[in-house]
Amino acid sequence: MSEPLSYRPVEVAEMTGLSKPFIYKLIADGKIPSVQIGRSICVLRDDLIAFMQDHRTVGGAS
Numbered sequence: 001m002s003e004p005l006s007y008r009p010v011e012v013a014e015m016t017g018l019s020k021p022f023i024y025k026l027i028a029d030g031k032i033p034s035v036q037i038g039r040s041i042c043v044l045r046d047d048l049i050a051f052m053q054d055h056r057t058v059g060g061a062s
Contacts, residue, residue, distance in 0.1 A: 005044065007048065008042060008043075009024055015048075027041065033051075034047075
């Protein structure tokens with residue numbers, strides 16, 4: 001089975017270990033790009049990967 005093309009904010013929170021309100025804030029602030037289809041908000045897999053790579057630290061958290 002292949003990876004999904006997008007995730008709901010709740011799934012993003014579960015996968016990253018971040019809280020749902022924090023994920024919704026990142027989406028609202030435009031820090032994590034999203035797509036709205038009807039009433040559903042989706043985060044594209046590639047956008048989530050890019051966000052995580054952009055916020056990667058080397059040698060631990062600062």
